[in-house]
Amino acid sequence: MKKILSDLWQIAKKDLLEFRRDRIRLVTFIIMPIFMMILTGFIFPSQNSIKNISIGIANQDNQTVSNQLQTTIENLAPANNQKAFKAKTYSDLGAIKNGIKNQEVNGGLVIPSDFSAKLNTNQQAEVIIVEDQSNPQISALATQTLSQVVNAFSQQVGMQKVNQILTTRVQVQGASAQSFIQPIITKLEGLIPGETNYFEFVAPGIMAMVVMTAVLTGLAASVAREKEQGTLDGIMIAPISRLSIILGKATSQSIRGLIQGIIVMLLAIFLFGVTIHGNIFLVFLLLVLGIFSFVGLGILVSAAVTEQETATQLLFMFQFPMLFLSGVFFPIQQMPSIMQKIAYLLPLTYAIQALRKVMILGAGIMAVRTELIILLVFGAVTLIIAVPLFRRMVTR
């Protein structure tokens, strides 16, 4: 065991030294994440049609007016009978926020218990719109639509009130003009203070992505390169465990991946003004687990592939769709439901989801425990399959 670890470390150390000396690879290594961040920040638009966005509604008032408002929102259908929102009922603001953290809903509306009372006494009533900052594109849409609906509803209520005065000619005591013109006002409420930008959304995605690339493409390309150059034979004829060979190479790639992930994070913080709301150690833990979940796959590909070019092509085939399906660039909630189902088969989806929750929403370890377990299991299963296969395939 100690021998395996020391051989493993010799190989990893050699890889890293080689890498450090290779200026071209080193430059790409640093430039790539910067490039990705900038590019994605500008390319991806945040406009989209609204349909079937899950929102949470907490109607604490539960009177005729508030129920009307709730029904209006639930039945809103801007285009061809597609409902804009899929509404779920929650008890209060806290419950909605939890729902957002658990990715049950992408926004919410709270109608406070004094809502109809205030309207009846001719005061301004308030509703709270809750936004999901981990998902700025959807959130912007949901927020915008919700406030439009509330405003329209508000106008209606105002009109009714004015009508009533005009027809009954009753003297209204102590009423403000505002309570007639804009009887309902909206208040925006996020999970975290401040505004989110697209970088906040995309940074966790890119972090997970570079980490994945390092252990998938990176590992396969590195093994293939050694095969092609013949140096792998030099390692293979050494009387060392085959396990230490592949795990040694996986270790060096993981370290590279982790460094790259950290580069992205630092860039996001210092260049793009992203704030990390969660625990930084939890972020690292997630990155490490993300790596772990891909190592087995990386080894499988490395074993199967003899040429660098094949490795790159094969991985491109897998990686490219995976990047889009896992929601690196835009939320999977926007995808058709079949695609969403596929997305939830990919480990990257969970890595990204968990990173977003922690980095943007400040979620704790309990909020991401499902993702943690999925990543662990996926990594363990693929590793158990991959290592013996590597052993067999390299001595074909």
Place this chain on the structure above:
Amino acid sequence: MNKEENVIEVKNLTKNFGKFCAVCEVNFSVKKGEILGLLGPNGAGKSTIIRILTTLTRPTKGRAKVANLDIEKKSDEVRKHIGLVAEKIILYNHLTADENLQFFGHLNGLSSETIKERSDRWLKRLSMEEWRDHQSGTYSTGMKQRINIARALLTEPEILFLDEPTLGLDPQTTWLIRDFIRELNKKGTAMILTTHDMHEAEILSDRVAIVDHGKIVALDTVENLKKLVPNIENPTLEDVFLELTGKDIRDTAKKSAPVERRGHFGGPTNNRVR
């Protein structure tokens, strides 16, 4: 120990790549301290034989023992007894000679001091001492091959495999390496050396196996091989070689129909397996 003891024994060794037989039913043995030359055209199967014996490739059929250890069942043990100078130079271009040697030495379980002591010795002998701190990528092929040989010798293996060790080198380096091979052999290292250089096979090998289309068509001392062409006066090894392997170009022959041979000898030349 018996001086005649075999360090390598190969029985019916076969390697197929798909339907293509790269090594077919090959039998031979190498004695302790002997140099066996594998002489054959490109694609004959020389490298494949070496890759099988060094545990880098698994045979399809047949058995082989290296240092009295079965290459399949005891591959881990076999690796402790062998050194390999492969077709491709086993060095990392971004590492210096010393770093390369330390890396491979450590993998072979040697201490840093042992590696240092041995590489000092080999680098001095191979005139590479002043280059030890330069990255290997800056070396010429000849320099790389010298470090590569030093690397293969770090463990002071009792059996050394040399796959075309002088291919593409300048005459000076070629002779430096040939002299060094002889010197090592005098100290008792057994070797399998592949080459398609007749002269190299003749001057270095105790016995030569002529390999063609995955088969050993003849195996004997150079002297005895020359007796196989009685119709030529004072035959060279090249005469023997061409007589036994024919003159068709190898790289294309594989794909075409069996080539008509003008072989005078029945026996091995006629049972080419394709």
